[in-house]
Amino acid sequence: MKKINTSPISGTQELLPSLQAEFNRLKSGIAEAFHRHGFQNIETPMIERTEVLLAKAGGETEKQIYKVVKTAETADEADQALRFDHTVPLARYTVEHMNELAFPFKVSQIGRNFRGERAQKGRFREFYQCDADIIGWGTLPLAYDAEAIATLGEAIRVLPLPADFYFRVSNRKILTGMLEELNLENLAEEIFGIVDHAEKVTPEATLAALEELGIGSEKIEKLQALMAIRGGRKEISEQLAALGLSGEKFRAGVAELDEAMRLLTEVLGTPNAVADLKIVRGLDYYTGTVFETLVYGYEGIGSICSGGRYENLAGNYSPQSLPGVGGSIGLTRLFYVLQDCGAVKATEMKAVEVCVLPMAPELYGAAAKVAEQLRAQGRSVDLVLSGKRLGDQLRYAAKVAEFALVVGENEVKSGKFGLKNLQTGETTEIELG
Amino acid sequence: MKKINTSPISGTQELLPSLQAEFNRLKSGIAEAFHRHGFQNIETPMIERTEVLLAKAGGETEKQIYKVVKTAETADEADQALRFDHTVPLARYTVEHMNELAFPFKVSQIGRNFRGERAQKGRFREFYQCDADIIGWGTLPLAYDAEAIATLGEAIRVLPLPADFYFRVSNRKILTGMLEELNLENLAEEIFGIVDHAEKVTPEATLAALEELGIGSEKIEKLQALMAIRGGRKEISEQLAALGLSGEKFRAGVAELDEAMRLLTEVLGTPNAVADLKIVRGLDYYTGTVFETLVYGYEGIGSICSGGRYENLAGNYSPQSLPGVGGSIGLTRLFYVLQDCGAVKATEMKAVEVCVLPMAPELYGAAAKVAEQLRAQGRSVDLVLSGKRLGDQLRYAAKVAEFALVVGENEVKSGKFGLKNLQTGETTEIELG
Numbered sequence A, B: 001m002k003k004i005n006t007s008p009i010s011g012t013q014e015l016l017p018s019l020q021a022e023f024n025r026l027k028s029g030i031a032e033a034f035h036r037h038g039f040q041n042i043e044t045p046m047i048e049r050t051e052v053l054l055a056k057a058g059g060e061t062e063k064q065i066y067k068v069v070k071t072a073e074t075a076d077e078a079d080q081a082l083r084f085d086h087t088v089p090l091a092r093y094t095v096e097h098m099n100e101l102a103f104p105f106k107v108s109q110i111g112r113n114f115r116g117e118r119a120q121k122g123r124f125r126e127f128y129q130c131d132a133d134i135i136g137w138g139t140l141p142l143a144y145d146a147e148a149i150a151t152l153g154e155a156i157r158v159l160p161l162p163a164d165f166y167f168r169v170s171n172r173k174i175l176t177g178m179l180e181e182l183n184l185e186n187l188a189e190e191i192f193g194i195v196d197h198a199e200k201v202t203p204e205a206t207l208a209a210l211e212e213l214g215i216g217s218e219k220i221e222k223l224q225a226l227m228a229i230r231g232g233r234k235e236i237s238e239q240l241a242a243l244g245l246s247g248e249k250f251r252a253g254v255a256e257l258d259e260a261m262r263l264l265t266e267v268l269g270t271p272n273a274v275a276d277l278k279i280v281r282g283l284d285y286y287t288g289t290v291f292e293t294l295v296y297g298y299e300g301i302g303s304i305c306s307g308g309r310y311e312n313l314a315g316n317y318s319p320q321s322l323p324g325v326g327g328s329i330g331l332t333r334l335f336y337v338l339q340d341c342g343a344v345k346a347t348e349m350k351a352v353e354v355c356v357l358p359m360a361p362e363l364y365g366a367a368a369k370v371a372e373q374l375r376a377q378g379r380s381v382d383l384v385l386s387g388k389r390l391g392d393q394l395r396y397a398a399k400v401a402e403f404a405l406v407v408g409e410n411e412v413k414s415g416k417f418g419l420k421n422l423q424t425g426e427t428t429e430i431e432l433g
Helices: A017-036 A060-064 A087-096 A143-156 A172-181 A185-200 A203-212 A217-227 A233-242 A248-267 A331-340 A361-376 A390-400 A409-414 B017-036 B060-064 B087-096 B143-156 B172-181 B185-200 B203-212 B217-227 B233-241 B248-267 B331-340 B361-376 B390-400 B409-414
Strands: A047-049 A066-070 A080-082 A105-114 A126-135 A165-171 A273-276 A289-295 A305-310 A324-330 A352-358 A381-383 A401-407 A416-421 A427-431 B047-049 B066-070 B080-082 B105-114 B126-135 B165-171 B273-276 B289-295 B305-310 B324-330 B352-358 B381-383 B401-407 B416-421 B427-431
Touching: A017 A105, A017 A126, A017 A143, A017 A331, A047 A087, A087 A105, A087 A126, A126 A143, A126 A331, A143 A165, A143 A248, A143 A289, A143 A305, A143 A324, A165 A172, A165 A248, A172 A185, A172 A217, A172 A248, A185 A203, A185 A217, A203 A217, A233 A248, A248 A273, A248 A289, A248 B361, A324 A331, A352 A361, A352 A390, A361 A381, A361 A401, A361 A409, A361 B248, A390 A401, A401 A409, A409 A416, B017 B105, B017 B126, B017 B143, B017 B331, B047 B087, B087 B105, B087 B126, B087 B324, B126 B143, B126 B331, B143 B165, B143 B248, B143 B289, B143 B305, B143 B324, B165 B172, B165 B248, B172 B185, B172 B217, B172 B248, B185 B203, B185 B217, B203 B217, B233 B248, B248 B273, B248 B289, B324 B331, B352 B361, B352 B390, B361 B381, B361 B401, B361 B409, B390 B401, B401 B409, B409 B416
Parallel strands: A165 A273, A352 A381, A352 A401, B165 B273, B352 B381, B352 B401
Antiparallel strands: A047 A080, A066 A080, A066 B066, A105 A126, A126 A324, A165 A289, A289 A305, A305 A324, A401 A416, A416 A427, B047 B080, B066 B080, B105 B126, B126 B324, B165 B289, B289 B305, B305 B324, B401 B416, B416 B427
16 A cells, blocks of 8 residues: 555644634634624635736735646636635625625624645644624724724634733824825835834844935934834823824824724723834735734734724725725634643543443433433533443543443433543433433 | 626635525534534645545546645645545544544534536535544444434434435445346446436436446346335335345345434434435445435435445555445535525525614714623624714614614613614614613
8 A cells, every 4th residue: 555644734724623622612702703793704715716816915925825726627727726815805705796785894704714835833824814804885984993903802802812912003104104204105115014023123123124224313213213102092192292293194193093092992992902103014905003912921922813904905806995994813823822832722622522321232222312312401412332342432432522421221211310520430310301 | 907807716605694694504503413413523624635635536536626736936846636525534634643533433524625516507616515424443333324324314404495304325235235146246337327327317228328238138127126126124125135136245235224224213213214225326435325315305406415334434544444434415505505496595684683873973982882781692783883874874784684773862871772673663672781
């Protein structure tokens, strides 16, 4: 027999059943949080036309894309690829179905996306993302920026994080406005990249990178001052005023950030949101509000949920203006991190609640009736039909279930059954008809 | 702007939110049924090594496979493709993790698979399958064949079928044994194909196909007699005896079918199971029990859940014998059929329960508190922050939700709110703190 490699391909998640059950529980919890907040769930195909996927993206994305090719010679020549995020398919979906949707369109998407990332620990090529977005028709009030972030916060709350989380919120118009006023617009792309990268390198490296662009020291000081701004509404308001800038875009960004923070913390009551001007989501397509989510004491794992406002979601597909705001929880990577830091433990979980163990094949019918009654009580019940001796059945039960229930002739006659806790060994008597 | 085609690629399912909600409800219902029956859920990657996918398959499957290719020049040269079913990845998974699994391994898989089918109405290239399988270590008692079918029956019961369903059960050993005894083993593949196809063509065409193989009329009569056998345990037992065959394999198949039918109907209490010797699952890898599921009066849509026993699941990956039995509900195609026959109607469903409509932005905080209370009652609540006039908000609410609740100054003062049914116009007063 030719030896075939049976490991899953690198960069994919494959879990044992008990861990899969925990993953599913978290995924469902996020879905329920989105649903409770009135977000309508959709699913788009995993395969899209390449021209749809790359209409806006290009660059890094294009390099990471997985093309899909039929092997048959009769294959149509369509150029297709696997989606790499939920935002591009959402743009296509919204344009395709715009006449049948109600706006603002509050929409959630939970599913797998694909990127040909370099394989390394904690990096995934196939990964779940859980997205919540709100799309407006022509306009979308800023209040929805706060609502999107608050909803994602509720979803994150279902996750067994090792510590509490907090949002870092900013607005890209502030840095854009500053660059306009400092006549640095032509270096905007580079500077956004440097600001975005600043937390990953030393302050000296950031300074050197800015100097390398030929920016004068006075302007660099302003940029450094901006990057250092962080805090609640009142604090950042004073610090932003101290920058002495007055351009229209800058002021619009400051006003939007203040209002988004007010709505988020005071109106919607989201705790632990701080404004932080280092947040710019460098290479993304955001145009206003941007945010990241960190876990206290675990800042090293990076943002577990990020997003922002994009002024024109579907600009590449439709002349209709469709402003949106939303964010995404990277669940596969996060689940990996939760295991790594011990917040999720497979050993504590059993996939099944009760194993029903018939003493002999003649009792299968009685055991099936018992199993049906336990299921009607909402329990997950594995009816063991292996025909093995009771000891073997119990050893099997201990691996998959929390409880075992033996069905023998006496139990069937009396209607009284022992529900044995397989961890503690304790047995509780229950009556079944 | 270059015009980009925003329709989903052909052969994929893309639903509006209200239909998606119904699809999700059915998918969850199936998952819950599997879980209630003690099946542990797993997910495998959608991308697999091509050598894993094609280790056994080949032929038609190979033609339909979607290969996956990274566009970057740095791509590793791994030959990878999208999975086309759940069975092959399950075989790989079971071998890969066999030392960490408990056997019999009762396992469910619900997810999308991919086949490059010719695009046509009701045929999908990307489709959900819901599988339940039981894998034994070395051996697997026949009782699990019945348990797998019974579990799939419970899962099918959650679907809004236009009429009741029934299982057609058979055992491939019966036809195999007959062919051995008739010295037709060398034509087994062709004959299995003809029997499998018999319901799709006229009896004359089946006869002609058998004659074309050069089979004598006496043997053809035996084959036709076998294909006509259908009914409960007693009926088929008599009819099978009347064939006058006595080979070991034939008798083993007859005994297994009788026992599987007994376990299924009398022990596990599954209604509506008939034995039907026309069922052979022609081109599949089954070795014993085989079954299909039809809907009364809708036989034309074909089997909605099929499966069977495969004596050696992982023969291509491991010397360990891993016999299995299981089946699959083709949910995407079934959902399409349910819409087509009117059993699922999008218009009857709203994705959201209550829209909370603040009369003015000053009331956003009060409205958020009201929304939170309704959510705590388990409701799906959309807090409308569009800032539009109440009439516009109500028109939006009517599109997405079942109820609307207006938050004005009076309501906030009194704590009494009107919950308006958007279909009937009826308003119920509710009190919120």
